[in-house]
Amino acid sequence: MSVNKVHRGKDKIGNAAQVGGIEISVLDNGLGRGTRIAWINTGTGLRYKVVIDRAMDIADTFYNAHSLAWLSQTGVVPANRFSDKGMGWIRNFGGGLLTTCGLSHVGGPEDDENGKRGLHGLVSNTPAEIVSIIQPDPVVGKMDMSITGIIRETQVFGPNLELKRTISGTLGETKITIQDEVVNRGNQKAPHMLLYHVNFGWPLIDEGTDLLWKGDWKSPTPDSEQKIFKEGRNFRKCPAPMDAHSGTGEDVAFIDIEADASGNCECGVYNEKLNLGVKLQFPKKQLPWLINWQHWGKNEYVAALEPATNPPIGQKKAREENSLIFLSPNESRSYILELEVLSPEKIKSFITSFL
DSSP, X not given: OOHHHHHHTGGGOXXXXXXXXXXXXXOXXXXXXTOEEEEEEOSSSEEEEEETTTTTEEEEEEETTEEOBOBOTTOSOOOOTTOOSTTGGGGGOOBOSEEEEEESOOSSOEEETTEEEOTTBSGGGSOOEEEEEEOOBGGGTBOEEEEEEEEEEEOTTSOEEEEEEEEEEETTOOEEEEEEEEEEOSSSOEEEEEEEEEEEOTTTSOTTOEEEOOEEEEOOSOSSTTOOOSTTSOTXXXXXXOGGGSXXXXXXXXXXXOOOTTSEEEEEEEETTTTEEEEEEEETTXXXXXXXEEXXXXXXXXXXXEEXXXXXXXXXXXXXXXXXXXXXXXXXXXXXXEEEEEOHHHHHHHHHTTO
């Protein structure tokens, strides 16, 4: 349903939830029992689950009859604020459309003179404090809706980082907008790294689906039967499930993504068989890197596009390379990421520049 259709029907609506909006609930069964969520319905066929207790990350996401997101075997599970040791992060990595990595470390486990850090940091295992929910009201012409929360990565003696996240949309539009502000609320400078782990799954991701991005790239993984990213291989076309990607088999590329004249980067995926395309857009100045993760295991089939402040090299290596961001007390950084499910009219113009 388009914005214009909603406008035309406003005199026939007594309850805005008939068209779309935000519904808060708590999961009551299985591994996720007790977890707060918000279902957001844009009224266009695009609907998605925000996991309030997991940094307001996004889990299940659907467009009409098709799932867009990859869900791991764990699905939605409660936050474990102390899953910050070694590889413990993957024990409750539910996948979903978005898992946030950071706020101070992105990469594998490490230990140095500045402390011990587990895989991909703490933020995705931190519940949000909801401070605002704005519902649409098409009867009076208000189509916008949003949910805003505060996520705190903090401890006594610091560091003390605060993420203010707003997820918003408009009735009649197939878009999700994520606006983040990270503030150092401590009294000393603090390291900062951020990565948006955007995970796409079947049926959007299928044999022949195109992975769309442009930029110079490198792959840090050694050559092996798992290797996807190497010269002469078409790593922008999704393959069939690979035996070599069973278990921990995977590959990854670090991409210095190209920006347009206005400084914005675009990437996405396109499934020709379904005529279904999804675009990600973000400012290069805020998120200069894109990571492409490919894991083609049987029953664990996923491709991720991950805008980031840094490649997932960890805080230690970023320090050595002098690429680690430090936030002074009360200093903040803002980020915006927009995801759009493309209409058939927009798909052709979007993919032309990539294919």
